[in-house]
Amino acid sequence: MQQVPEATASRKSSDHLGAGIEGVGLVRAFGAFRALDGVSVSIRPGEFFSILGPSGCGKTTLLRVIAGLDSADAGSLSIDGEEMLAIPANKRPVNTVFQSYALFPHLTVRDNVSFGLRMKGLSPGEVAPRVERAMELVEIGPMAGRKPAQLSGGQKQRVALARAIVNEPRVLLLDEPLAALDLRLRRQLQTELRSLQRRLGMTFVHVTHDQEEALAMSDRIAVMNAGRIVQVASGRELYERPKNRFVAQFLGACNLIPGTVTARAGNVLTVATNVGPLEVRAGHGTLPASSQVTLAIRPERVRLNPEVPGRNSFSAELRDAMFTGAETQFTLSVAEMALRAVLASESVGAGSLRPGSAVVVDLPASALIVLED
Amino acid sequence: MHTAAQRQDKGWWFGVPGIGWLGMFLVLPLLAIFAVSFLTRGEYGGYGLPVTIENYRRLAGWGELGFDPLYPVILGRSLALGFGTAVLCFLLAVPLTFFVAGLNERRRLVALTLVMVPFWTNLLVRTYAWQLLLGPGSGLSEAASTVGFIDAGEGLYPSWFAVAVGMVADFLPFFALPLYASVEKLDWTLAEAAADLGANRWQVFRHAVWPQIRPGAVAGFILVFLPATGQFVIPDLLGGAKTALLGNAIQQQFGQSRDWPFGSAMACVGLVIMGVGLFLQRWLNRPKEVAP
Numbered sequence: 001m002q003q004v005p006e007a008t009a010s011r012k013s014s015d016h017l018g019a020g021i022e023g024v025g026l027v028r029a030f031g032a033f034r035a036l037d038g039v040s041v042s043i044r045p046g047e048f049f050s051i052l053g054p055s056g057c058g059k060t061t062l063l064r065v066i067a068g069l070d071s072a073d074a075g076s077l078s079i080d081g082e083e084m085l086a087i088p089a090n091k092r093p094v095n096t097v098f099q100s101y102a103l104f105p106h107l108t109v110r111d112n113v114s115f116g117l118r119m120k121g122l123s124p125g126e127v128a129p130r131v132e133r134a135m136e137l138v139e140i141g142p143m144a145g146r147k148p149a150q151l152s153g154g155q156k157q158r159v160a161l162a163r164a165i166v167n168e169p170r171v172l173l174l175d176e177p178l179a180a181l182d183l184r185l186r187r188q189l190q191t192e193l194r195s196l197q198r199r200l201g202m203t204f205v206h207v208t209h210d211q212e213e214a215l216a217m218s219d220r221i222a223v224m225n226a227g228r229i230v231q232v233a234s235g236r237e238l239y240e241r242p243k244n245r246f247v248a249q250f251l252g253a254c255n256l257i258p259g260t261v262t263a264r265a266g267n268v269l270t271v272a273t274n275v276g277p278l279e280v281r282a283g284h285g286t287l288p289a290s291s292q293v294t295l296a297i298r299p300e301r302v303r304l305n306p307e308v309p310g311r312n313s314f315s316a317e318l319r320d321a322m323f324t325g326a327e328t329q330f331t332l333s334v335a336e337m338a339l340r341a342v343l344a345s346e347s348v349g350a351g352s353l354r355p356g357s358a359v360v361v362d363l364p365a366s367a368l369i370v371l372e373d
Numbered sequence: 374m375h376t377a378a379q380r381q382d383k384g385w386w387f388g389v390p391g392i393g394w395l396g397m398f399l400v401l402p403l404l405a406i407f408a409v410s411f412l413t414r415g416e417y418g419g420y421g422l423p424v425t426i427e428n429y430r431r432l433a434g435w436g437e438l439g440f441d442p443l444y445p446v447i448l449g450r451s452l453a454l455g456f457g458t459a460v461l462c463f464l465l466a467v468p469l470t471f472f473v474a475g476l477n478e479r480r481r482l483v484a485l486t487l488v489m490v491p492f493w494t495n496l497l498v499r500t501y502a503w504q505l506l507l508g509p510g511s512g513l514s515e516a517a518s519t520v521g522f523i524d525a526g527e528g529l530y531p532s533w534f535a536v537a538v539g540m541v542a543d544f545l546p547f548f549a550l551p552l553y554a555s556v557e558k559l560d561w562t563l564a565e566a567a568a569d570l571g572a573n574r575w576q577v578f579r580h581a582v583w584p585q586i587r588p589g590a591v592a593g594f595i596l597v598f599l600p601a602t603g604q605f606v607i608p609d610l611l612g613g614a615k616t617a618l619l620g621n622a623i624q625q626q627f628g629q630s631r632d633w634p635f636g637s638a639m640a641c642v643g644l645v646i647m648g649v650g651l652f653l654q655r656w657l658n659r660p661k662e663v664a665p
């Protein structure tokens with residue numbers, strides 16, 4: 001995308017335009033079904049905040065409640081400290097990029113983009129330069145005279161974006177803005193959206209069901225499931241320290257090993273599992289002896305045939321090896337349990353790791369995560 | 374393989390029966406009427422030579438006794454009746470169709486059937502029913518006189534009010550059905566997008582809803598305006614048979630006055646107005662050209 005024109009660029013990150021959002025106990029029920037089942041969320045001014053969750057978990061509903069397009073049955077919502085639930089959509093300092101784009105089919109690209117400013121009653125003299133700038137920013141200037149039906153998916157997406165940011169909202173809501181685009185374009189626009197957000201300083205609340213996308217773009221991510229927010233953290237923290245099975249499995253592949261706590265010595269827990277006793281670093285929670293836990297480990301943290309076996313090493317049978325380019329995926333079997341491991345292909349020696357061969361598996365204590373459930 | 378054009382070439386004779394029928398019973402009579410409108414009234418009715426444009430001059434107001442606006446007034450009154458009916462139907466059909474479209478599926482079916490129920494009874498029967506409902510001494514008239522809308526003892530019928538009621542009752546389905554077709558497939562996310570962009574309720578309707586239902590509204594308007602302009606039974610029966618309209622004026626020329634050429638000229642003018650109306654509809658609903 002283009003260099004940001006002066007008026008927008010001159011805004012220092014210190015006086016950011018972005019507003020903070022505070023939702024407390026938000027409930028939205030459709031009949032007996034609760035699409036939002038007590039959502040509390042705190043979004044910081046000017047951050048790129050993603051809401052990640054499977055289809056149907058209530059992401060769109062949450063955005064609609066923030067935008068004022070849907071009402072909440074309980075809870076409170078404030079933007080920059082101002083209570084919002086009683087304020088109609090057209091009076092909220094929020095604009096939305098809709099999942100379906102929702103461009104006005106009878107208006108040209110230019111008239112779509114200028115819509116918000118015209119509704120506010122700005123004079124044509126004020127509207128025109130801002131519209132040109134916004135169209136330039138997302139590189140749709142040459143399409144200004146076209147109707148939405150004459151645009152490709154990616155172009156429509158850009159028009160929807162320009163139509164929202166031209167109003168310089170304090171919060172921009174994006175509902176799976178890239179979901180309809182092909183992979184290559186999606187990757188490109190992810191980068192563009194991210195840098196656009198940095199430059200504009202608006203608060204972006206971005207909904208997606210694509211975990212890679214959320215990890216790549218966000219300052220923080222809220223993982224949602226069945227109408228509730230499960231965990232809010234940075235992408236790295238979510239990946240490395242997921243709170244429960246849902247988060248662990250939703251963000252990337254994960255081996256889950258059930259077990260029972262047998263001993264606790266300072267910061268180290270000993271957990272009895274099917275593969276043998278494992279030493280784990282205790283998390284923040286207090287886990288008394290004999291509590292049931294689930295341990296998680298990412299496939300790329302599993303070590304095979306380590307030079308120095310650790311405390312959590314045991315022998316296993318290699319069932320399957322699958323070369324996928326840069327990395328090779330292994331399936332191991334230990335005590336009736338399947339474990340997945342991923343190694344960089346170049347580190348896999350030619351002979352030793354064949355299906356059927358016996359291997360030593362090491363699950364480093366620092367890589368094992370104790371889950372809540 | 375046959376291209377679509379080839380198939381069309383071969384298929385022309387499928388249209389023969391329809392075209393033949395229309396030619397025989399629509400085009401020929403219309404041509405006859407057009408021709409007759411340039412002839413002169415015979416001594417005892419009928420028509421004959423010489424060829425003249427006298428009928429059209431008379432229609433425009435130049436009578437034997439100098440300028441007389443009688444016929445332009447009749448024409449204008451008929452157009453006003455058609456236009457007024459269409460406007461009233463529009464004002465009622467918009468809330469009606471939005472209400473119906475918002476119902477659940479079963480109720481929607483019931484509501485749509487109710488909209489069409491008037492078609493099941495004859496126009497005359499319905500109009501006489503209005504006479505009873507609105508006549509002096511009826512419940513509605515009593516109610517209207519207690520709120521001071523009319524003097525005590527009078528009826529809501531006969532009056533222009535009664536005409537409006539009868540016209541709207543008769544023509545509303547013709548407006549509501551095409552409008553409903555547009556309202557039903559309304560894309561509400563556009564209304565939400567407009568509200569999200571700061572549009573108030575009126576602006577949402579004007580900029581996000583109206584463009585979507587406009588084709589239905591224009592179709593409904595034409596479907597009501599054209600026949601309502603030619604309608605004279607309802608105004609006669611509910612207005613007290615005091616006013617001449619295009620429809621009964623034509624009927625009178627072919628009937629009592631036995632002036633077929635003049636009646637034909639009136640009919641031709643009516644047809645031209647309808648033609649203009651249809652053209653206007655196509656023009657209003659034309660796909661917009663778009664710059665690259």
Ligand SMILES: Nc1ncnc2c1ncn2[C@@H]1O[C@H](COP(=O)(O)OP(=O)(O)O)[C@@H](O)[C@H]1O
Binds near residue numbers: 054055057060061062
């Ligand atoms: N207007 C509605 N009426 C009934 N159920 C709804 C409505 N809108 C959403 N839902 C339900 O609420 C749940 C969450 O929907 P949504 O927020 O769109 O999910 P997501 O965007 O995460 O895919 C879904 O199960 C959906 O069926």
Ligand SMILES: [Mg+2]
Binds near residue numbers: 099175
């Ligand atoms: Mg959604």
